[in-house]
Amino acid sequence: MARTKRDQAPEEKRDEIVAAARTLFVAEGYEAASMSRLATAAGVAPNTIYWYFRDKDEVLVAVLDAEFSARMADYLQIPATDRAERLLWVANQLGQVSRLVGTVHSRLEKSPAINAWHERFHALSEAMLRAELQQAGMAPERIEAMVKISIFTIEGLLAHQLPEQEKRAICAALAAA
Numbered sequence: 196m197a198r199t200k201r202d203q204a205p206e207e208k209r210d211e212i213v214a215a216a217r218t219l220f221v222a223e224g225y226e227a228a229s230m231s232r233l234a235t236a237a238g239v240a241p242n243t244i245y246w247y248f249r250d251k252d253e254v255l256v257a258v259l260d261a262e263f264s265a266r267m268a269d270y271l272q273i274p275a276t277d278r279a280e281r282l283l284w285v286a287n288q289l290g291q292v293s294r295l296v297g298t299v300h301s302r303l304e305k306s307p308a309i310n311a312w313h314e315r316f317h318a319l320s321e322a323m324l325r326a327e328l329q330q331a332g333m334a335p336e337r338i339e340a341m342v343k344i345s346i347f348t349i350e351g352l353l354a355h356q357l358p359e360q361e362k363r364a365i366c367a368a369l370a371a372a
Contacts, residue, residue: 209247209257212237217258225255225298252306255298259312262292275327279370282345283363286352296353321346345369 215237219228230251234241248254266288273281289296302309321342328338348369352362 205247208239208243212239212244212247212254213257213261216254217261220255220258220298221292221294224294225251225302252302252308255295255302256308256312259295259299259316262295263316275330277370278327278331279363279367281327282349282366282369286349286362286366289349289353293353317346341372344372 212233216228216233219233219236230244231241233251233254234244237244244254248257270281270284270288273284275281299309299313303313304310324342324345325338328341329335333341348365352365357365
């Protein structure tokens with residue numbers, strides 16, 4: 196027997212809303228995706244979204260959390276010894292969701308929730324990179340600078356559309372430094 200909407204677990208409905216939001220935010224952009232369009236895409240009444248999320252920014256944070264979690268397992272499959280490949284992978288993955296990245300940066304000053312997510316994302320990303328550099332045997336006095344240079348490089352690769360070969364060369368040069 197098919198389940199009715201009322202029989203659906205709240206986590207499942209929340210996940211459906213997040214999946215619909217991800218599709219809209221990536222395809223059309225955060226600003227263009229109204230809450231009523233999101234409700235339609237998720238197959239719920241507009242007020243239903245507010246049972247699960249306080250506002251649109253909270254929906255975006257849920258989308259960002261889901262994206263990060265989904266991609267983390269793949270990242271960990273790349274050998275830690277291949278820093279160039281890991282940097283390139285991160286840049287390419289972020290490039291696939293460039294609208295989300297742009298939205299996060301444009302909403303930092305407007306949304307405490309997005310600002311807090313951004314701070315957590317950078318803290319975690321930088322901590323992971325720092326640990327990888329330590330494990331690779333990098334001199335401790337070089338690690339902090341290399342973490343920042345790596346972050347700036349990835350952000351630069353996102354800002355400038357380059358052929359894959361050039362991106363690969365940049366990441367290889369950074370990893371060799």
